[in-house]
Amino acid sequence: MFPLNAVLYPGVSVPLHVFEDRYRALVHHLLRTDDPSRRLFGSVAIREGYEVGDHGNQSLYRVGVRLQLTDVEARPDGTFDIVAVGRDRIQLDRLLTSGDYPVGEVTLLPGQEAEVPAEIVEQARATFTAYRHVLRSIAGDPLQGDLPSDPTYLSWTLAACTPLPMGERQQLLEASDAAERLVLVTELLRAELRAMNVITSLPATEVARTKWSPN
Structure with missing residues (x-):
């Protein structure tokens, strides 16, 4: 999971500069996945708090998006510039922060394809x-x-x-x-x-x- 001070949407690309250790660890984990279509991570918007720091986000929205990592540029200082595209919506049921990077227990929200007048x-x-x-x-x-x-x-x-x-x-x-x-x-x-x-x-x-x- 990569909580952000922004609301993201399916079908929309987003550039991100990754510099915090936990999110650098997340990018390294995704890059170890051989199939690019499976380099997926989730994001929800931060209702209260910040993206960075030990105290970080204090309250998160529950509905967010699942994103696919599409482009990665590694910097000499160990940071990354990445691009990800929204795939579908998710509901965050639980956030685990004890590991190298945040992990979410999520439910995929089905898209409704009803005809629009x-x-x-x-x-x-x-x-x-x-x-x-x-x-x-x-x-x-x-x-x-x-x-x-x-x-x-x-x-x-x-x-x-x-x-x-x-x-x-x-x-x-x-x-x-x-x-x-x-x-x-x-x-x-x-x-x-x-x-x-x-x-x-x-x-x-x-x-x-x-x-x-x-x-």
């Missing part, structure tokens, strides 16, 4: 297009290229490239299927657009909910 897909695409247009003037384009046509991959793409607060990103990961996820991301993007009309920041909704102090 066309109007839900179109609403999500249109809302993200409007959000993308506004975002370009603040922080640049959040997505390179065109939106995918497949509803499931579209739902993961919108979730991944939208700068939302951690809790809302976790909600998107925990949504039961693509239709629920697209409806939710559409609602969240609309709320962001409304807030960005008042406060030009990312994510605007998080700033709008923060108590303001003149000090």
Whole structure:
């Protein structure tokens, strides 16, 4: 297991710099696996705490992703730069930290392949297009290229490239299927657009909910 201060999604690649001893040990373990398709590890987002240090994460979200290690670059100082891609969702039932690296007892969460109504897909695409247009003037384009046509991959793409607060990103990961996820991301993007009309920041909704102090 490799807990992170980030919510990851299936189908999305993530680059990581690995420098802590326990996660370097994890990479060494994965590289000893001859079959690249079996170089798998899990990640869940850290609800409270930090990625590094003896005290580290104090509270973890239970739903995360299983990732496949795809690229590794070993550095002279013993650290690694790696790339991993999300495969599927997992539920963390128990985390064991007594070994060389964290090990999780997990349950694979099945993907729901129910048909997504066309109007839900179109609403999500249109809302993200409007959000993308506004975002370009603040922080640049959040997505390179065109939106995918497949509803499931579209739902993961919108979730991944939208700068939302951690809790809302976790909600998107925990949504039961693509239709629920697209409806939710559409609602969240609309709320962001409304807030960005008042406060030009990312994510605007998080700033709008923060108590303001003149000090």
